Amino acid sequence: MKRFILISMLLLSTAMGSLMFAQEAQQEPTKTAAATANTTQWKYIAAALAVGIACIAGGIAVGQIGAAAMGAMSENPELSGKALPYAGLAEGICLWGFLVALFILLI
Template sequence: MTRKGLFVASLVAMTALLAGLSSLLLWQSPAQAAEALAGGGLDPVVMRWGFVAAALATGISSLGAAYAVAAVGTAAVGALAEKPELFGRAIILVGLAEGIAIYGVIVSVLILNRLG
């Protein structure tokens, strides 16, 4: 199996694991759902999908950032091997790729604030 194929397989496995864990952790029992509705809270179905959306926003953006950092990082290391004075430019590009994950976390926080 090639490196790219292995990377794609691990990406799919991590996404499936994230989806499985989030679905196991978020389903409430009917008694808890009735108690939440009686307490004046949001509909449990809305809360459930809000939590799924927040988890997916963080998870998918983190996977995208990991892919971007891998691509930019390897190119940056190759460029630094030939011209060490490019370190400042290379670290800025890697930082921009990391920003993708931070945007996902910000979106998750905004979603969770709307639910609370």
């Protein structure tokens, strides 16, 4: 759990650092252009966080499922096919994160 929190904080600080050191745009006569640029930056950060967190969570889930499946197969080899759907469900978390990121970027 400490490792997950450390990785999350590292990713968040990297994302926020890109905003801190970004060059400021020239003064534009309308506020709408500046507001559009600001929301575009947040779209990319939100999409990156959606994919990143979903993939980290999916990796943790597949690791736990894989360890449990290998332990169960060592005792009973007939259980090898029953763990596959659970690993597929855990990998589906990554796909949902990718779909959410696409929706964020397209809207």
